[in-house]
Amino acid sequence: xxxxxxxxxxxxxxxxxxxxxxxxxxxxxxxxxxxxxxxxxxxxxxxxxxxxxxxxxxxxxxxxxxxxxxxxxxxxxxxxxxxxxxxxxxxxxxxxxxxxxxxxxxxxxxxxxx
Amino acid sequence: xxxxxxxxxxxxxxxxxxxxxxxxxxxxxxxxxxxxxxxxxxxxxxxxxxxxxxxxxxxxxxxxxxxxxxxxxxxxxxxxxxxxxxxxxxxxxxxxxxxxxxxxxxxxxxxxx
Numbered sequence: 001x002x003x004x005x006x007x008x009x010x011x012x013x014x015x016x017x018x019x020x021x022x023x024x025x026x027x028x029x030x031x032x033x034x035x036x037x038x039x040x041x042x043x044x045x046x047x048x049x050x051x052x053x054x055x056x057x058x059x060x061x062x063x064x065x066x067x068x069x070x071x072x073x074x075x076x077x078x079x080x081x082x083x084x085x086x087x088x089x090x091x092x093x094x095x096x097x098x099x100x101x102x103x104x105x106x107x108x109x110x111x112x113x114x
Numbered sequence: 115x116x117x118x119x120x121x122x123x124x125x126x127x128x129x130x131x132x133x134x135x136x137x138x139x140x141x142x143x144x145x146x147x148x149x150x151x152x153x154x155x156x157x158x159x160x161x162x163x164x165x166x167x168x169x170x171x172x173x174x175x176x177x178x179x180x181x182x183x184x185x186x187x188x189x190x191x192x193x194x195x196x197x198x199x200x201x202x203x204x205x206x207x208x209x210x211x212x213x214x215x216x217x218x219x220x221x222x223x224x225x226x227x
Binding site: 004041091 | 147149154155156157158159162202204214215216217218219220
C-alpha cells in the first residue's frame, strides 16, 4: 500500500499523559499536513511541513503540541499533558507541493483522553 | 471560524435520486475542492475546480463554481447507497503560501436503498 499511513489508529490515554502519533506520507510528496477533526466538524488545520521545514502552525495550537518531520520523510505529532479537550481524530495528509494539488489523507488516529 | 460552509448539514434521499450540496466561502481562492469521508475514515479527494473554471465533471459528479457569489455546488447524479458519506468543500486561499486547504463542516448524505 503506497498511501498515507498513520499509527496508531486508536489511542486512549489519561489526562496529563503525553502521546505521540506518527504519519508516513506518500514517498514522493514533499508537503505534509496535520489536521484535527471533532465529531460533526470539518478538519481543522494544525500545521504543515515543506520537506523537513515546518512552515506554518495554527495560532489555535497550544504550546503543548509539537510536530517534527526529520529528514523530510515521516512526521510525528506530540501532545504533552493531554487534556480532555484534545480528544479528536488527528488526520495527516500529504501532497506533491503545488497549491493546486489535492491532499491525500491517512485514516487518522482517534485520540480519547479520559 | 471555518472558511467554507456547506448546506444542507444533512441530506437524505432515495437511491437513484440526485443529491445537491452547496458550499459558500469568504475570501478569494485559488481553487476549491470537494472531499468525501466515510465514518471513522480519512478524507478522499473527489474533484478540484480552479478559480478560472465554472463547471467540472467527473463520472457522476458535477461541480460548479461561482466566484462572484463565493459559492460552489456538488451534484451527485443517480445516487447509490454506497454514496452515503460526509462531503466537505475545501478552499485554498489566494494569499496563502502553504497551499493550505481550509475545510467547511460538511454535508452528511444518506442514500436509502
